[in-house]
Amino acid sequence: MQKSIFKNLLTISALLLGGLVHAQSNFTSKTIGVGVVVADMERSLNFYVKGIGMVKTGNFTINAEFGKRGGLTGGEAVEVNILKLENSPEATDWKLMSFGKKSAHPAQKFIQDDTGPQYITIQVKSLKPIIERLKEQKVTFLGSTPTPLTKDTHFVLVQDPDGTFVELIGPMESIK
Template sequence: MSTPTFSHIGLCVTDIDRSVNFYVQGLGFELGQGYEIGAPFHIVMDLPDTLHLKSQFVQKDGVQLELLQYFAPETLGPAERRPMNQLGLTHLSVRVEAIEPVIERVVAHGGQVHRETYVDAGPGGEFVYCTDPDGIRVELMRLNG
């Protein structure tokens, strides 16, 4: 019997170059493999056979994100942060040594910082949420110790 192993997390984005810039330049991910995808992958994705998308992997600390820009069919849904209590993926989390320098890079590379979410937990550290260019929530956390 084979034991499953973790592979990656897929994120649908509206502009793959902008998202690569955010994750690589803004959050320090490394660029991985990229692909152009169409049929027969429409079958596993449960999409029409007109499927055309670009896939770009980025990685950090053993975790891979697959950024997916759909050309056909077009991307659906709002590009805004979702409520934390909505079913599904709620956020990605990145540990940082200092919050402010990363906030500056996030903003410089197309992200938005939600300062109203900032929490100074004293001996626990600091926490704040930002969003990537498509509204995907990313937690920045500086832990003490």
């Protein structure tokens, strides 16, 4: 009887583990591409590329016909600029697009002021060069930043031109 119970437990465990592995294996990428609609493409590219330090890795156009047929737009074409933290296949796509319209969302002072995606977190090797670039762009730093998290790690919070919060976490000096 104990052999039978043990055999049944093994069978159930294998089925459960097989289900978990199957559920996790349905994805062809480890990252999620994020599409962000911005009011002013040039201003947003300047913030993310020249301020944060992302790299532009490409762009493409969603034509009007595909936009409508695919349910993405109401028949409006849009150019999409792809940014990444580094130019590698493993890096997340931060896809900026603009329809030239201001957001209908309220201006946010804190992350609880609206629903939906509110912030991104970027882990960096050194905060110092990013802080310098953002200061040159006259970006407002929120709270008492940089805020120490640990002995070596600090937290900086800013908002992009459309109000999305950007958390930057890393040491104040470069990692050797």
